[in-house]
Amino acid sequence: MNLDPRRSKQLQTLIQKLGLPATTSVNWSLLNLALTHPSISREKNYQQLEFVGDAVVRLAAAQVLLETYPDSLVGEFAAVRSMMVSDRTLAEFAEIYGLERYLSISNSAIADKAGRISRLADAFEAVLGALYLSTETMALVRPWLDDLLKEKAAEILQDPARQNYKDALQEWTQAQYKILPEYRVKEIIPSHHEEERFSAEVRLGDRILGTGIGRSKKAAEQAAAKEAFLSVMCE
Numbered sequence: 001m002n003l004d005p006r007r008s009k010q011l012q013t014l015i016q017k018l019g020l021p022a023t024t025s026v027n028w029s030l031l032n033l034a035l036t037h038p039s040i041s042r043e044k045n046y047q048q049l050e051f052v053g054d055a056v057v058r059l060a061a062a063q064v065l066l067e068t069y070p071d072s073l074v075g076e077f078a079a080v081r082s083m084m085v086s087d088r089t090l091a092e093f094a095e096i097y098g099l100e101r102y103l104s105i106s107n108s109a110i111a112d113k114a115g116r117i118s119r120l121a122d123a124f125e126a127v128l129g130a131l132y133l134s135t136e137t138m139a140l141v142r143p144w145l146d147d148l149l150k151e152k153a154a155e156i157l158q159d160p161a162r163q164n165y166k167d168a169l170q171e172w173t174q175a176q177y178k179i180l181p182e183y184r185v186k187e188i189i190p191s192h193h194e195e196e197r198f199s200a201e202v203r204l205g206d207r208i209l210g211t212g213i214g215r216s217k218k219a220a221e222q223a224a225a226k227e228a229f230l231s232v233m234c235e
Helices: 005-017 028-034 047-068 074-084 087-096 113-135 142-158 165-177 217-233
Strands: 182-187 198-204 207-214
Touching (some): 005 028, 028 113, 047 113, 074 142, 074 165, 074 217, 087 113, 087 142, 165 198, 165 217, 182 217, 198 217, 207 217
Antiparallel strands (some): 182 198, 198 207
């Protein structure tokens, strides 16, 4: 490992925090790169590893969901996974392991408080990418990541309001058509038996993907997104 001794020790400490053995076959140069912010080097930074890590965390989350909730629908899996791998969630994971202290970053970038969640999530994905590429398996990832993902999945499933079908639908439409869904909301007059005050429909161009009602505009949009998302996942 051709790294500064101080940096080498930092990376070894991080590996130990992840609960991996000291003898783990880590590509230390890749791990160092995974913790190098673009503000330090435009050419050699974590961006390519982040791209790999994005796929790694999605695969890990999918495996955890399938193993833990084998009777759930695919559409439900996708909606829950979108929350499990969101920037906010990955930043939370990064904070658990104190990843920020290992990140090589310029003072000007640190001063960008608004970008903190994004850069923590990016660095976390890059670390996953480095660990995966070290063995080209999930052997250095799942032993410590699974528990985090299981806990987050249970948290989301226990609180239906956290199941963000809007995010899941947006991710799908961007991947399939490179455009965003459009929501149209209107106020309705509920009957004395109902509390829903708003109806919403979600469109993709001229096509209505789903409709829903809710007590608030956001709730109606989520209901419409859920119907739309589950529908397109079953096509």
